[in-house]
Amino acid sequence: MKQKILFIFGTRPEAIKMAPLIKEFQKHPDELETKICVTAQHRQMLDQVLDLFDIKPDFDLDIMEEGQSLLQLTSRVFSGLEKIFSETKPDWVLVQGDTSTVMAAGVAAFYAGIKVGHVEAGLRSHNRYAPFPEEINRRIASVVADAHFAPTETARQALLAEGIDGKTIYVTGNTVIDALLWVRDKVKQNPPEIAGSLKEKILNKKIVLVTGHRRESFGEGFEQICLALRDIAEQNKDVVVIYPVHFNPNVREPVNRILNGHENILLIEPLSYTDFVWLMDKSYLILTDSGGVQEEAPSLGKPILVMREVTERMEGIEAGTAKLVGTDRNKIVSETSRLFTDKLEYERMSKAINPYGDGKASEKIRNIIVSK
Ligand code: UD1
Ligand code: UDP
Helix, strand or coil, X not given: CCEEEEEEECCHHHHHHHHHHHHHHHCCCCCEEEEEEECCCCCHHHHHHHHHHCCCCCEECCCCCCCCCHHHHHHHHHHHHHHHHHHHCCCEEEEECCCHHHHHHHHHHHHCCCEEEEECCCCCCCCCCCCCCHHHHHHHHHHHCCEEEECCHHHHHHHHHCCCCHHHEEXXXXXXXXXXXXXXXXXXXXXXXXXXXXXXXXXXXXXXEEECCCHHHCCHHHHHHHHHHHHHHHHCCCEEEEEECCCCHHHHHXXXXXXXXXXCEEEECCCCHHHHHHHHHHCCEEEECCHHHHHHHHHHCCCEEECCCCCCCHHHHHHCCEEECXXXXXXXXXXXXXXXXXXXXXXXXXXXXXXXXXXXXXXXHHHHHHCC
């Protein structure tokens, strides 16, 4: 019987990771009726991805507000979904990852008696406050989900350890690799516009690419990160630090205050996924607290210093391509400097590996849903 699927997502990373899955589902209209609801927990950063993948939502809750609190945004997701569920009556709701959109949409679907498929299930830092609130969001998603699409065997084991029925867990790889490979091929054939606009600024420079937005680092953590970036730029004149700054006002304030106007630091607006993949590929190394970037960088053979105290993406650390450096200024500076001077260490961390997927996760997930 043809199944009706409602995709629900709201932020940039969810959109990037859902896009290949939506495309895959839409290729099979005989088996699957696909509906798309965006909460728009993010606005501009979500729309950038929808444009790139040419995805047209059937429903848009448009909930984002400047400087939104967790409670405000979560309650807007809950109240927006009731009408959509009663209009669409889906067999499955599919959610991805660990944002508040995922947690609320998963619980809302469960309340409405709709089956929940959780994409990127089983990631755990085992610390309820880091990343905050994502560790608890994804645990809640696991409790309400009927099918768990785990990216790796480690994720499957984490779900089993929490008593989830093994028959409902499927190791599929992470759909982010499907998206990454598609975009990487696209930019190889056709370098994006940013290649031209950055040409002069990056000529003969080593690019240190930076992203950062985690809530648990707001305040002191971000001050330390920014001071470290300033030290790195001051101590290494052959380096350009490029930081597409997340729109969250708690990020923008310290970043602009501490780093604006610095000679070899480029603060830019969040990039389209195409531009960002191109820039990752051109980088010498990446400093980040992002989940998605931790998954993408090893595929591109880029060393990555993770500006967090803990991570749920241990596969990259274990493979030796990523290292946890926390938010301590001295540690960030010393580990970055080491990668400029210690060639062996740099080579060791630059291995191109794919611990998170093979680019076929979307197809695997579609086959599983169709067989249900
Ligand atoms: C959210 C997710 C986080 C995810 C991250 C990806 C939660 C609680 N947090 O964090 O898990 O890793 O997205 O980036 O679910 N803003 C804009 N335009 C945008 C996006 C954000 O202006 O396109 C600003 C708004 O002022 C908004 C604020 O950023 O209120 C925070 O957005 P929000 O989604 O609450 O938190 P993020 O830090 O983006
Ligand atoms: N990304 C992007 N433009 C940028 C910065 C990041 O497209 O300017 C992509 C990145 O490649 C990854 C995703 O956004 O796929 C990560 O999003 P984010 O760091 O906001 O969220 P997280 O992964 O930490 O949840």
